[in-house]
Amino acid sequence: MASWSPSSVRCSPLPPKRLRHPVASVMECKIREKxxxxxxxxxxxxxxxxxxxxxxxxxxxxxKSKIDRQKMVYKAVWDEVKYQEHVIEQIRMETPEEASGLEQTHL
Incomplete structure (x- = not known):
């Protein structure tokens, strides 16, 4: 994975498809890119x-463990949460297999 820094991400609020806070669009972009x-x-x-x-x-x-996954997400959006009044209330983090229900369970 390439090295990342906040200055290397060129996200800006997307035109709203629905009424929402602009920081949500920026965070989506940064998470997607990172x-x-x-x-x-x-x-x-x-x-x-x-x-x-x-x-x-x-x-x-x-x-990755849930803690490692959470760290990855927070790192991607750290600029939006460290000095601002944005509280991340919930994070759901899944692999594509987990999201589609195809993950195999080991007995």
Missing amino acids: LGADNVVVKDAYGDGEYLSISVVASVFQG
Whole structure:
């Protein structure tokens, strides 16, 4: 995976398809670029831009613990949460196999 820094990501708010806080679009873009995510959704939980929930489906999560996955997501959006009033209320992090229910369980 290539080296990443906040200045190497060129995300800006996307034109809104639905009413939402602009930081959600920026965070989606950064997570998609940093993690090579297949699917990213950042929702403004209460419509105030303060409490956010994040759902990420990415192959890069394969073999990673929940803590390591969470660290990866936070690193991708750290600029948006470190000095601002954005609280990540929930993060759902899955591989494509987990998201599609195809993950095999070992007995």
